[in-house]
Amino acid sequence: MTIYRRTLIASAGALLALSAALPAIAQSAPKVEDAWARPTVAGQAGGGGFLKITSATADRLVAASAAVSKTVELHTMQMDGDVMRMRQIPAIEIPAGQTVELKPGGLHVMFIGLTQTLDNGASFPLTLRFEKAGEVTVDVKVKTTAGPAPMTMHKH
Numbered sequence: 001m002t003i004y005r006r007t008l009i010a011s012a013g014a015l016l017a018l019s020a021a022l023p024a025i026a027q028s029a030p031k032v033e034d035a036w037a038r039p040t041v042a043g044q045a046g047g048g049g050f051l052k053i054t055s056a057t058a059d060r061l062v063a064a065s066a067a068v069s070k071t072v073e074l075h076t077m078q079m080d081g082d083v084m085r086m087r088q089i090p091a092i093e094i095p096a097g098q099t100v101e102l103k104p105g106g107l108h109v110m111f112i113g114l115t116q117t118l119d120n121g122a123s124f125p126l127t128l129r130f131e132k133a134g135e136v137t138v139d140v141k142v143k144t145t146a147g148p149a150p151m152t153m154h155k156h
């Protein structure tokens, strides 16, 4: 009987520990899917990266970094008169439970100062830094797409 009771107490303790850990797990794991970038040619200074982010709790993407470029900026695209222009933004809001899509013609990460070409079929790690959840590293696939026309390079 004593042994049985001990087992019960141990199980209750394990359950408590598990339930205490659950909110932390939900908070710290935004789901990042379909990360990809367009291939670049030798000498090309920058390139765009695209992905989908879903977080159970509201968070903000505040920075990104990758070994393939000197810096990675967060960009949006906006109409400036008749011209679509890219603009650097300080953060990308990730509302709770909604998928935020970084895609051609909209929000994207920008690899600035590429130190290597992005070759079709290759992949490279990209580290995203979230305000609350911290860092999440994903693999970015380099591929061509039948989507909208490639974004034109821009001066910052």
Ligand SMILES: [Cu+2]
Pocket (backbone or CB within 6 Å): 048, 075, 086, 087, 108, 109, 110
């Ligand atoms: Cu850009």
